[in-house]
Amino acid sequence: MDEPTIVILGGGVGGVVAANELHAKLKEKARIVVVERNLQQSFQPSYLWVMTGERQPDSISRDIARLDRKGIEVVAGEIESIDTAGKSVTVSGKQIEYDYLIVALGAELDFESIPGLAKAHTYYTLDGAERLAGELKQFKGGQVTIVVAGAPYKCPAAPYEGAMLLEGYFHSRHVRHNMKLAMYTPEPLPMPVGGKTLGENIQEMLAHKGIDFHPEMQLTSAKGGELQFEDGSTAAADLLIVVPPHRAPAVVRDAGLTNDTGWISVDESTLATAHDGVYAIGDVTRIALPDGMALPKAGVFAHGQAEVVARNLAAQILGHAKRETYDGTGYCFLEAGGGVAGMAQGNFYGEPRRITMRSPSPVWHWGKVAYERYWLWKWY
Ligand SMILES: Cc1cc2nc3c(=O)[nH]c(=O)nc-3n(C[C@H](O)[C@H](O)[C@H](O)COP(=O)(O)OP(=O)(O)OC[C@H]3O[C@@H](n4cnc5c(N)ncnc54)[C@H](O)[C@@H]3O)c2cc1C
Secondary structure (H helix, E strand, C coil): CCCCEEEEECCCHHHHHHHHHHHHHHHHHCEEEEEECCCEEECHHHHHHHHCCCCCHHHHEEEHHHHHHHCCEEEECCEEEEECCCCEEEECCEEEECCEEEECCCCEECCCCCCCHHHCECCCCHHHHHHHHHHHHHCCCEEEEEEECCCCCECCCHHHHHHHHHHHHHHHCCCHHHEEEEEECCCCCCCHHHCHHHHHHHHHHHHHCCEEEECCCCEEEEECCEEEECCCCEEECCEEEEECCEECCHHHHHCCCECCCCCEECCCCCCECCCCCEEECHHHEECECCCCCECCECHHHHHHHHHHHHHHHHHHHHCCCCCCCCCCEEEEEEECCCCCEEEEEEECCCCCCCEEEEEEEHHHHHHHHHHHHHHHHHCC
């Protein structure tokens, strides 16, 4: 029998881990193909440091085509369609057939769904973080407003990290006294999936830094420096920074892979979808937790899920009986400005779910820096 073909859609966090893990286990016993439109992959947690000028895009980016040298095929192109019945995908006009498919296409940022949003700044893309860094250098003072424009969004901590890093940045430039900082979010409190205590801790950190926090505020328009919210209230912004609404990539929606939540539904332990031989991992999925909340969209979960799917597929192909289950454990560093970070961790599948946070300290900040270096070295 010919070696099976495993096609991995997306070469971001989930895709690169799945490809490496499959290759490590299977070597020449399978054809492993990664399809990605953007060969220059960048480490998204570091976008915050691009914004503050502590990183340049080159230093946090790697060429995914380098996986070729390990024997992993990298196909550069736009995934145009996914045919789960015919077990094939179309990439820039060419068809690729698969025996197993891992969908790791992440989330798409939707700037068009709210009027005026496309003109706002964001550090949720590499280009956006770089543009914002340029703007910050010349920004002399005024109202700085950070708006989470829709949930769910990736990395529940990142809006709060962004606000606290900006506050520290303005301090270091001795212009903090010229700035007012405010945050708006549709969430009831910061990182609600982490529970009330964690949310209140972060709210206290924001208050301590003089950052006004406005929960349960859904943005409806952001035209000409004036923000409008669903409840009829308005706010001003001299510098507007947004976390745009997220949605599943168009190709996933068009393939009928999403359910009424707008995301791909998977088995929480195996990441299998309802389609034969098709798995989905990372931000493109929605995994419901026992209390009805969802597993956050974050690299740490995409990474763990990729390992489980890859190891189980390898075991199946090699005829081994052992299977792993994904357990929902995760952690996240929370940059707080001034060279310190907190660290939240816990088992998100736990009943009850207990997520705890270690107090901000330089240790966790350097932990995040070390993890960034490790990541960029390990996978490419
Ligand atoms: C500012 C910021 C800070 C963050 N901080 C953290 C953190 O501290 N900790 C943490 O765990 N997570 C963090 N994250 C989140 C983390 O980066 C994501 O959750 C993670 O990248 C998700 O992995 P993924 O594989 O699901 O998707 P991605 O890594 O986004 O990969 C998806 C890939 O699919 C490709 N793709 C999509 N559609 C197509 C198509 N049609 N054709 C071809 N290719 C396509 C994309 O180009 C992309 O490379 C942060 C994110 C941001 C923006």
